[in-house]
Amino acid sequence: xxxxxxxxxxxxxxxxxxxxxxxxxxxxxxxxxxxxxxxxxxxxxxxxxxxxxxxxxxxxxxxxxxxxxxxxxxxxxxxxxxxxxxxxxxxxxxxxxxxxxxxxxxxxxxxxxxxxxxxxxxxxxxxxxxxxxxx
Amino acid sequence: xxxxxxxxxxxxxxxxxxxxxxxxxxxxxxxxxxxxxxxxxxxxxxxxxxxxxxxxxxxxxxxxxxxxxxxxxxxxxxxxxxxxxxxxxxxxxxxxxxxxxxxxxxxxxxxxxxxxxxxxxxxxxxxxxxxxxxxxxxx
Numbered sequence: 578x579x580x581x582x583x584x585x586x587x588x589x590x591x592x593x594x595x596x597x598x599x600x601x602x603x604x605x606x607x608x609x610x611x612x613x614x615x616x617x618x619x620x621x622x623x624x625x626x627x628x629x630x631x632x633x634x635x636x637x638x639x640x641x642x643x644x645x646x647x648x649x650x651x652x653x654x655x656x657x658x659x660x661x662x663x664x665x666x667x668x669x670x671x672x673x674x675x676x677x678x679x680x681x682x683x684x685x686x687x688x689x690x691x692x693x694x695x696x697x698x699x700x701x702x703x704x705x706x707x708x709x710x711x712x
Numbered sequence: 713x714x715x716x717x718x719x720x721x722x723x724x725x726x727x728x729x730x731x732x733x734x735x736x737x738x739x740x741x742x743x744x745x746x747x748x749x750x751x752x753x754x755x756x757x758x759x760x761x762x763x764x765x766x767x768x769x770x771x772x773x774x775x776x777x778x779x780x781x782x783x784x785x786x787x788x789x790x791x792x793x794x795x796x797x798x799x800x801x802x803x804x805x806x807x808x809x810x811x812x813x814x815x816x817x818x819x820x821x822x823x824x825x826x827x828x829x830x831x832x833x834x835x836x837x838x839x840x841x842x843x844x845x846x847x848x849x850x851x
Contacts, residue, residue: 584838604723606730609775611836612783614828615846619837625723627762633841641847669716 584621586633587662588655589703592620595634598702602680603665605632624665632662655704662705670695670711677709721746722760725753729765733772734796739765773797774810781819783830788815 589595599605599622608621608631621631637643637651654660667673670688674697678684685706686698694712701707725745729737742765743753758764763771773795780791789800792815797803807815825833834842842848 584841611779611832612830613837613846614826614831614833615848617834617837617845619832619841625726625761627760635841635845638845640845642844667716668719672716 581629583629584631584633585663586635587701587703587705588637588651588660589634589701589705590636590652590655591703592618592634592636594702596620596622599632599634602677602682602702658700658704658706660705662701662707664708664710666710666712668711670697670709673709718756719760721748722753722757725757725765726761726768729769730772733769733776734794736796737769770806770810774807777803777807777815778811778818781815782822782826782832782836785830788819791815 587595596607596610600607603624605622605624608623609619610621611619613619620634622634623629623631637648637655639645639648643651674684674688677699682699684697684699686696688695688697688709688711691710694710696711697709699707699709725742728745729742739750739754743750746753746756748756754764757768761768777791777795780786780794781788784791786794788804792800792803795803797806804814807818811818813821822833822836825835827833834846834848
């Protein structure tokens with residue numbers, strides 16, 4: 578039986594800039610920031626909560642799984658906003674939205690009543706969309 | 713889950729622990745950052761984050777120590793002091809409890825696996841990522 582999700586990947590354009598965004602704007606904590614052999618940087622962040630899920634902030638680079646062309650295509654798609662980072666939950670969508678806007682986080686939809694709660698939609702500094710939901 | 717304002721106050725204490733993990737911290741001092749009594753703070757912190765402030769502090773210190781053991785050429789005693797422990801014995805037993813092996817063995821094992829000096833081996837990260845980004849499959 579699978580009991581939880583430990584890691585999920587968000588492709589970002591620059592790990593340093595993404596770390597600054599997730600840590601200093603969204604208020605996440607750094608899980609791992611390790612220099613791994615082969616020049617790979619294992620970088621994870623997670624919200625300050627009981628959540629066990631860590632987000633892996635990874636850059637699409639030429640390597641075993643991506644050709645140079647594929648990596649460039651993925652980078653273009655990120656910049657175009659073709660990928661979504663997922664849903665982040667909050668106790669108060671309006672308040673969190675205002676705090677994040679004050680920190681310079683870009684939103685494409687302000688808090689709006691939905692069937693499942695109040696939701697705003699933002700974009701990280703790479704171009705990934707995310708929902709901010711109050712259930 | 714704490715309300716938004718209570719959560720912010722708790723986060724202030726959590727950040728205080730994270731910023732001062734090398735120092736000797738007291739529960740009452742940490743609770744003050746949240747404007748709560750130590751007992752109330754302890755209960756709400758655990759409810760909110762799923763771990764006590766002390767468990768959070770130990771986890772942070774051990775994570776920092778793991779990183780230093782691999783990426784820096786410091787002795788275990790130096791690392792012990794850098795992450796806030798006075799007693800090498802206490803540090804070693806906490807490390808053993810959290811990681812499953814003593815600090816020296818952890819360093820020796822991971823250094824032996826890595827092909828590069830002061831870098832974690834690919835085996836230190838989930839295999840699907842090692843395969844995806846480094847083209848390495850576990851033996």
